Amino acid sequence: MNTPVWTYAWGSCLVLLAAAFIAAGFWQGSGWLSLTPPASVTVPNPAPDVIAGAELPLYQAAFTAWAVLLLLIPAYGTVWRRHKPLEAQVWLAFWTVSWVAYAVHLYVSMFWFFGGDFAAMTTSTRVSAFWPGLVIALWWPLDAALALRGVPDRGWVWGQRVVIHVLVLVLFVGGSAVKGELNTVKLIGALLLVVALLAMVRWFIYGRGQVRP
Structure with a gap:
Protein backbone atom coordinates (compact mmCIF):
# COMPACT_ATOMS: atom_id res chain seq x y z
CA MET A 1 0.00 0.00 0.00
CA ASN A 2 3.04 2.28 0.06
CA THR A 3 2.65 3.37 -3.54
CA PRO A 4 1.97 6.77 -5.12
CA VAL A 5 -1.56 5.63 -5.99
CA TRP A 6 -2.40 4.83 -2.36
CA THR A 7 -0.77 8.04 -1.18
CA TYR A 8 -2.86 10.01 -3.65
CA ALA A 9 -6.04 8.12 -2.69
CA TRP A 10 -5.57 8.65 1.06
CA GLY A 11 -4.58 12.25 0.46
CA SER A 12 -7.70 12.81 -1.64
CA CYS A 13 -9.85 11.23 1.06
CA LEU A 14 -8.41 13.38 3.84
CA VAL A 15 -8.54 16.58 1.79
CA LEU A 16 -12.14 16.00 0.68
CA LEU A 17 -13.33 15.14 4.19
CA ALA A 18 -11.53 18.15 5.64
CA ALA A 19 -13.05 20.32 2.91
CA ALA A 20 -16.49 18.88 3.72
CA PHE A 21 -16.26 19.88 7.39
CA ILE A 22 -14.79 23.28 6.62
CA ALA A 23 -17.44 23.98 3.98
CA ALA A 24 -20.18 22.86 6.38
CA GLY A 25 -19.01 25.39 8.93
CA PHE A 26 -18.80 28.09 6.31
CA TRP A 27 -22.14 27.49 4.59
CA GLN A 28 -24.32 26.59 7.57
CA GLY A 29 -27.05 29.17 7.77
CA SER A 30 -26.79 29.91 4.05
CA GLY A 31 -30.18 28.38 3.32
CA TRP A 32 -28.72 25.97 0.77
CA LEU A 33 -30.26 22.96 2.46
CA SER A 34 -33.85 22.81 3.62
CA LEU A 35 -34.60 22.63 7.32
CA THR A 36 -37.63 20.54 6.42
CA PRO A 37 -37.31 16.92 5.27
CA PRO A 38 -38.71 15.95 1.85
CA ALA A 39 -42.46 15.40 1.62
CA SER A 40 -43.82 11.91 1.10
CA VAL A 41 -47.15 10.32 0.25
CA THR A 42 -47.87 9.63 3.91
CA LEU A 70 -16.07 12.20 -5.72
CA LEU A 71 -13.87 9.40 -4.39
CA LEU A 72 -16.00 6.76 -6.09
CA ILE A 73 -15.47 8.23 -9.57
CA PRO A 74 -11.92 6.85 -10.09
CA ALA A 75 -12.97 3.53 -8.54
CA TYR A 76 -15.80 3.07 -11.05
CA GLY A 77 -13.64 4.31 -13.90
CA THR A 78 -11.17 1.47 -13.34
CA VAL A 79 -13.17 -1.39 -11.81
CA TRP A 80 -13.51 -3.24 -15.14
CA ARG A 81 -9.79 -2.91 -15.94
CA ARG A 82 -8.46 -4.68 -12.87
CA HIS A 83 -6.38 -6.99 -15.07
CA LYS A 84 -3.99 -4.05 -15.59
CA PRO A 85 -1.65 -3.35 -12.61
CA LEU A 86 -2.08 0.43 -12.48
CA GLU A 87 -5.86 0.33 -12.92
CA ALA A 88 -6.06 -2.42 -10.29
CA GLN A 89 -4.22 -0.20 -7.81
CA VAL A 90 -6.39 2.82 -8.59
CA TRP A 91 -9.58 0.80 -8.21
CA LEU A 92 -8.59 -0.84 -4.92
CA ALA A 93 -7.15 2.33 -3.40
CA PHE A 94 -10.16 4.49 -4.19
CA TRP A 95 -12.67 1.70 -3.48
CA THR A 96 -11.12 1.36 -0.01
CA VAL A 97 -10.85 5.06 0.89
CA SER A 98 -14.37 5.65 -0.45
CA TRP A 99 -15.67 3.27 2.18
CA VAL A 100 -13.67 5.08 4.86
CA ALA A 101 -15.33 8.34 3.79
CA TYR A 102 -18.71 6.56 3.76
CA ALA A 103 -18.11 5.35 7.32
CA VAL A 104 -17.40 8.95 8.36
CA HIS A 105 -20.58 10.07 6.60
CA LEU A 106 -22.64 7.40 8.37
CA TYR A 107 -21.21 8.33 11.76
CA VAL A 108 -21.92 12.02 11.22
CA SER A 109 -25.43 11.30 9.98
CA MET A 110 -26.38 8.79 12.66
CA PHE A 111 -24.82 10.35 15.74
CA TRP A 112 -24.41 14.05 14.99
CA PHE A 113 -27.46 14.77 12.86
CA PHE A 114 -29.91 12.19 14.29
CA GLY A 115 -28.27 12.12 17.72
CA GLY A 116 -28.34 8.32 17.78
CA ASP A 117 -32.15 8.30 17.55
CA PHE A 118 -32.76 4.99 15.76
CA ALA A 119 -36.47 5.62 15.30
CA ALA A 120 -35.78 8.94 13.60
CA MET A 121 -33.21 7.37 11.29
CA THR A 122 -35.59 4.69 10.11
CA THR A 123 -38.61 6.95 9.62
CA SER A 124 -37.17 10.24 8.35
CA THR A 125 -37.73 10.98 4.67
CA ARG A 126 -34.20 12.37 4.61
CA VAL A 127 -33.06 8.73 4.63
CA SER A 128 -34.24 6.88 1.56
CA ALA A 129 -32.49 3.52 2.11
CA PHE A 130 -31.56 3.04 5.75
CA TRP A 131 -31.32 -0.76 5.85
CA PRO A 132 -29.69 -1.16 2.41
CA GLY A 133 -27.22 1.51 3.46
CA LEU A 134 -26.25 -0.47 6.57
CA VAL A 135 -25.90 -3.71 4.58
CA ILE A 136 -23.65 -1.91 2.11
CA ALA A 137 -21.62 -0.40 4.97
CA LEU A 138 -20.80 -3.94 6.18
CA TRP A 139 -20.40 -5.66 2.80
CA TRP A 140 -18.24 -3.02 1.12
CA PRO A 141 -15.19 -3.33 3.45
CA LEU A 142 -15.39 -7.13 3.24
CA ASP A 143 -15.00 -6.91 -0.54
CA ALA A 144 -12.10 -4.49 -0.17
CA ALA A 145 -10.48 -6.83 2.38
CA LEU A 146 -10.71 -9.75 -0.06
CA ALA A 147 -8.90 -7.70 -2.68
CA LEU A 148 -6.30 -6.44 -0.19
CA ARG A 149 -5.55 -10.04 0.82
CA GLY A 150 -5.11 -11.01 -2.81
CA VAL A 151 -8.01 -13.48 -2.97
CA PRO A 152 -8.36 -14.46 -6.67
CA ASP A 153 -10.89 -12.30 -8.51
CA ARG A 154 -13.01 -15.12 -9.89
CA GLY A 155 -16.00 -17.32 -9.06
CA TRP A 156 -18.03 -16.16 -6.05
CA VAL A 157 -15.55 -13.36 -5.30
CA TRP A 158 -16.09 -11.88 -8.75
CA GLY A 159 -19.86 -12.35 -8.45
CA GLN A 160 -20.23 -10.62 -5.09
CA ARG A 161 -17.88 -7.85 -6.28
CA VAL A 162 -20.16 -7.07 -9.20
CA VAL A 163 -23.22 -7.05 -6.93
CA ILE A 164 -21.72 -4.73 -4.29
CA HIS A 165 -20.53 -2.33 -6.98
CA VAL A 166 -24.03 -2.21 -8.46
CA LEU A 167 -25.58 -1.65 -5.03
CA VAL A 168 -23.18 1.16 -4.13
CA LEU A 169 -23.74 2.80 -7.50
CA VAL A 170 -27.53 2.64 -7.15
CA LEU A 171 -27.39 3.96 -3.59
CA PHE A 172 -25.23 6.96 -4.38
CA VAL A 173 -26.62 7.84 -7.80
CA GLY A 174 -30.13 7.53 -6.41
CA GLY A 175 -29.31 9.74 -3.44
CA SER A 176 -27.56 12.39 -5.55
CA ALA A 177 -28.54 12.54 -9.23
CA VAL A 178 -32.13 11.45 -8.53
CA LYS A 179 -32.98 12.77 -5.06
CA GLY A 180 -30.26 15.35 -4.51
CA GLU A 181 -31.48 18.68 -3.18
CA LEU A 182 -28.88 20.85 -4.94
CA ASN A 183 -27.84 20.96 -8.59
CA THR A 184 -24.20 20.57 -7.54
CA VAL A 185 -24.73 17.15 -6.02
CA LYS A 186 -27.00 16.16 -8.90
CA LEU A 187 -24.14 16.92 -11.30
CA ILE A 188 -21.62 14.94 -9.25
CA GLY A 189 -24.01 11.99 -9.11
CA ALA A 190 -24.63 12.19 -12.86
CA LEU A 191 -20.87 12.31 -13.48
CA LEU A 192 -20.38 9.17 -11.37
CA LEU A 193 -23.10 7.39 -13.33
CA VAL A 194 -21.67 8.43 -16.70
CA VAL A 195 -18.16 7.31 -15.72
CA ALA A 196 -19.47 3.96 -14.47
CA LEU A 197 -21.56 3.33 -17.60
CA LEU A 198 -18.79 4.35 -20.00
CA ALA A 199 -16.34 2.07 -18.20
CA MET A 200 -18.81 -0.81 -18.43
CA VAL A 201 -19.50 -0.19 -22.13
CA ARG A 202 -15.77 -0.05 -22.83
CA TRP A 203 -15.29 -3.35 -20.99
CA PHE A 204 -18.23 -4.94 -22.83
CA ILE A 205 -16.87 -3.91 -26.24
CA TYR A 206 -13.13 -4.35 -25.75
CA GLY A 207 -12.32 -6.10 -22.53
CA ARG A 208 -14.61 -9.07 -21.87
CA GLY A 209 -12.55 -12.07 -20.98
CA GLN A 210 -10.01 -9.92 -19.14
CA VAL A 211 -12.03 -9.42 -15.93
CA ARG A 212 -14.33 -12.37 -15.56
CA PRO A 213 -15.13 -15.29 -13.22
Whole structure:
Protein backbone atom coordinates (compact mmCIF):
# COMPACT_ATOMS: atom_id res chain seq x y z
CA MET A 1 0.00 0.00 0.00
CA ASN A 2 3.04 2.28 0.06
CA THR A 3 2.65 3.37 -3.54
CA PRO A 4 1.97 6.77 -5.12
CA VAL A 5 -1.56 5.63 -5.99
CA TRP A 6 -2.40 4.83 -2.36
CA THR A 7 -0.77 8.04 -1.18
CA TYR A 8 -2.86 10.01 -3.65
CA ALA A 9 -6.04 8.12 -2.69
CA TRP A 10 -5.57 8.65 1.06
CA GLY A 11 -4.58 12.25 0.46
CA SER A 12 -7.70 12.81 -1.64
CA CYS A 13 -9.85 11.23 1.06
CA LEU A 14 -8.41 13.38 3.84
CA VAL A 15 -8.54 16.58 1.79
CA LEU A 16 -12.14 16.00 0.68
CA LEU A 17 -13.33 15.14 4.19
CA ALA A 18 -11.53 18.15 5.64
CA ALA A 19 -13.05 20.32 2.91
CA ALA A 20 -16.49 18.88 3.72
CA PHE A 21 -16.26 19.88 7.39
CA ILE A 22 -14.79 23.28 6.62
CA ALA A 23 -17.44 23.98 3.98
CA ALA A 24 -20.18 22.86 6.38
CA GLY A 25 -19.01 25.39 8.93
CA PHE A 26 -18.80 28.09 6.31
CA TRP A 27 -22.14 27.49 4.59
CA GLN A 28 -24.32 26.59 7.57
CA GLY A 29 -27.05 29.17 7.77
CA SER A 30 -26.79 29.91 4.05
CA GLY A 31 -30.18 28.38 3.32
CA TRP A 32 -28.72 25.97 0.77
CA LEU A 33 -30.26 22.96 2.46
CA SER A 34 -33.85 22.81 3.62
CA LEU A 35 -34.60 22.63 7.32
CA THR A 36 -37.63 20.54 6.42
CA PRO A 37 -37.31 16.92 5.27
CA PRO A 38 -38.71 15.95 1.85
CA ALA A 39 -42.46 15.40 1.62
CA SER A 40 -43.82 11.91 1.10
CA VAL A 41 -47.15 10.32 0.25
CA THR A 42 -47.87 9.63 3.91
CA VAL A 43 -46.46 12.97 5.15
CA PRO A 44 -47.22 15.58 2.47
CA ASN A 45 -46.42 18.53 4.77
CA PRO A 46 -43.58 17.48 7.10
CA ALA A 47 -42.52 19.69 9.99
CA PRO A 48 -38.96 21.09 10.10
CA ASP A 49 -36.52 18.70 11.76
CA VAL A 50 -33.63 21.18 12.01
CA ILE A 51 -33.69 24.32 14.12
CA ALA A 52 -32.51 27.51 12.44
CA GLY A 53 -29.02 28.24 13.72
CA ALA A 54 -28.30 24.57 14.37
CA GLU A 55 -27.77 23.42 10.80
CA LEU A 56 -24.13 22.37 11.13
CA PRO A 57 -24.71 18.58 11.39
CA LEU A 58 -27.07 18.75 8.38
CA TYR A 59 -24.37 20.34 6.23
CA GLN A 60 -21.68 18.01 7.57
CA ALA A 61 -23.77 14.97 6.65
CA ALA A 62 -24.50 16.32 3.17
CA PHE A 63 -20.97 17.41 2.34
CA THR A 64 -19.33 14.19 3.57
CA ALA A 65 -21.66 12.32 1.21
CA TRP A 66 -20.39 14.55 -1.61
CA ALA A 67 -16.84 13.53 -0.68
CA VAL A 68 -17.76 9.86 -1.06
CA LEU A 69 -19.27 10.54 -4.50
CA LEU A 70 -16.07 12.20 -5.72
CA LEU A 71 -13.87 9.40 -4.39
CA LEU A 72 -16.00 6.76 -6.09
CA ILE A 73 -15.47 8.23 -9.57
CA PRO A 74 -11.92 6.85 -10.09
CA ALA A 75 -12.97 3.53 -8.54
CA TYR A 76 -15.80 3.07 -11.05
CA GLY A 77 -13.64 4.31 -13.90
CA THR A 78 -11.17 1.47 -13.34
CA VAL A 79 -13.17 -1.39 -11.81
CA TRP A 80 -13.51 -3.24 -15.14
CA ARG A 81 -9.79 -2.91 -15.94
CA ARG A 82 -8.46 -4.68 -12.87
CA HIS A 83 -6.38 -6.99 -15.07
CA LYS A 84 -3.99 -4.05 -15.59
CA PRO A 85 -1.65 -3.35 -12.61
CA LEU A 86 -2.08 0.43 -12.48
CA GLU A 87 -5.86 0.33 -12.92
CA ALA A 88 -6.06 -2.42 -10.29
CA GLN A 89 -4.22 -0.20 -7.81
CA VAL A 90 -6.39 2.82 -8.59
CA TRP A 91 -9.58 0.80 -8.21
CA LEU A 92 -8.59 -0.84 -4.92
CA ALA A 93 -7.15 2.33 -3.40
CA PHE A 94 -10.16 4.49 -4.19
CA TRP A 95 -12.67 1.70 -3.48
CA THR A 96 -11.12 1.36 -0.01
CA VAL A 97 -10.85 5.06 0.89
CA SER A 98 -14.37 5.65 -0.45
CA TRP A 99 -15.67 3.27 2.18
CA VAL A 100 -13.67 5.08 4.86
CA ALA A 101 -15.33 8.34 3.79
CA TYR A 102 -18.71 6.56 3.76
CA ALA A 103 -18.11 5.35 7.32
CA VAL A 104 -17.40 8.95 8.36
CA HIS A 105 -20.58 10.07 6.60
CA LEU A 106 -22.64 7.40 8.37
CA TYR A 107 -21.21 8.33 11.76
CA VAL A 108 -21.92 12.02 11.22
CA SER A 109 -25.43 11.30 9.98
CA MET A 110 -26.38 8.79 12.66
CA PHE A 111 -24.82 10.35 15.74
CA TRP A 112 -24.41 14.05 14.99
CA PHE A 113 -27.46 14.77 12.86
CA PHE A 114 -29.91 12.19 14.29
CA GLY A 115 -28.27 12.12 17.72
CA GLY A 116 -28.34 8.32 17.78
CA ASP A 117 -32.15 8.30 17.55
CA PHE A 118 -32.76 4.99 15.76
CA ALA A 119 -36.47 5.62 15.30
CA ALA A 120 -35.78 8.94 13.60
CA MET A 121 -33.21 7.37 11.29
CA THR A 122 -35.59 4.69 10.11
CA THR A 123 -38.61 6.95 9.62
CA SER A 124 -37.17 10.24 8.35
CA THR A 125 -37.73 10.98 4.67
CA ARG A 126 -34.20 12.37 4.61
CA VAL A 127 -33.06 8.73 4.63
CA SER A 128 -34.24 6.88 1.56
CA ALA A 129 -32.49 3.52 2.11
CA PHE A 130 -31.56 3.04 5.75
CA TRP A 131 -31.32 -0.76 5.85
CA PRO A 132 -29.69 -1.16 2.41
CA GLY A 133 -27.22 1.51 3.46
CA LEU A 134 -26.25 -0.47 6.57
CA VAL A 135 -25.90 -3.71 4.58
CA ILE A 136 -23.65 -1.91 2.11
CA ALA A 137 -21.62 -0.40 4.97
CA LEU A 138 -20.80 -3.94 6.18
CA TRP A 139 -20.40 -5.66 2.80
CA TRP A 140 -18.24 -3.02 1.12
CA PRO A 141 -15.19 -3.33 3.45
CA LEU A 142 -15.39 -7.13 3.24
CA ASP A 143 -15.00 -6.91 -0.54
CA ALA A 144 -12.10 -4.49 -0.17
CA ALA A 145 -10.48 -6.83 2.38
CA LEU A 146 -10.71 -9.75 -0.06
CA ALA A 147 -8.90 -7.70 -2.68
CA LEU A 148 -6.30 -6.44 -0.19
CA ARG A 149 -5.55 -10.04 0.82
CA GLY A 150 -5.11 -11.01 -2.81
CA VAL A 151 -8.01 -13.48 -2.97
CA PRO A 152 -8.36 -14.46 -6.67
CA ASP A 153 -10.89 -12.30 -8.51
CA ARG A 154 -13.01 -15.12 -9.89
CA GLY A 155 -16.00 -17.32 -9.06
CA TRP A 156 -18.03 -16.16 -6.05
CA VAL A 157 -15.55 -13.36 -5.30
CA TRP A 158 -16.09 -11.88 -8.75
CA GLY A 159 -19.86 -12.35 -8.45
CA GLN A 160 -20.23 -10.62 -5.09
CA ARG A 161 -17.88 -7.85 -6.28
CA VAL A 162 -20.16 -7.07 -9.20
CA VAL A 163 -23.22 -7.05 -6.93
CA ILE A 164 -21.72 -4.73 -4.29
CA HIS A 165 -20.53 -2.33 -6.98
CA VAL A 166 -24.03 -2.21 -8.46
CA LEU A 167 -25.58 -1.65 -5.03
CA VAL A 168 -23.18 1.16 -4.13
CA LEU A 169 -23.74 2.80 -7.50
CA VAL A 170 -27.53 2.64 -7.15
CA LEU A 171 -27.39 3.96 -3.59
CA PHE A 172 -25.23 6.96 -4.38
CA VAL A 173 -26.62 7.84 -7.80
CA GLY A 174 -30.13 7.53 -6.41
CA GLY A 175 -29.31 9.74 -3.44
CA SER A 176 -27.56 12.39 -5.55
CA ALA A 177 -28.54 12.54 -9.23
CA VAL A 178 -32.13 11.45 -8.53
CA LYS A 179 -32.98 12.77 -5.06
CA GLY A 180 -30.26 15.35 -4.51
CA GLU A 181 -31.48 18.68 -3.18
CA LEU A 182 -28.88 20.85 -4.94
CA ASN A 183 -27.84 20.96 -8.59
CA THR A 184 -24.20 20.57 -7.54
CA VAL A 185 -24.73 17.15 -6.02
CA LYS A 186 -27.00 16.16 -8.90
CA LEU A 187 -24.14 16.92 -11.30
CA ILE A 188 -21.62 14.94 -9.25
CA GLY A 189 -24.01 11.99 -9.11
CA ALA A 190 -24.63 12.19 -12.86
CA LEU A 191 -20.87 12.31 -13.48
CA LEU A 192 -20.38 9.17 -11.37
CA LEU A 193 -23.10 7.39 -13.33
CA VAL A 194 -21.67 8.43 -16.70
CA VAL A 195 -18.16 7.31 -15.72
CA ALA A 196 -19.47 3.96 -14.47
CA LEU A 197 -21.56 3.33 -17.60
CA LEU A 198 -18.79 4.35 -20.00
CA ALA A 199 -16.34 2.07 -18.20
CA MET A 200 -18.81 -0.81 -18.43
CA VAL A 201 -19.50 -0.19 -22.13
CA ARG A 202 -15.77 -0.05 -22.83
CA TRP A 203 -15.29 -3.35 -20.99
CA PHE A 204 -18.23 -4.94 -22.83
CA ILE A 205 -16.87 -3.91 -26.24
CA TYR A 206 -13.13 -4.35 -25.75
CA GLY A 207 -12.32 -6.10 -22.53
CA ARG A 208 -14.61 -9.07 -21.87
CA GLY A 209 -12.55 -12.07 -20.98
CA GLN A 210 -10.01 -9.92 -19.14
CA VAL A 211 -12.03 -9.42 -15.93
CA ARG A 212 -14.33 -12.37 -15.56
CA PRO A 213 -15.13 -15.29 -13.22
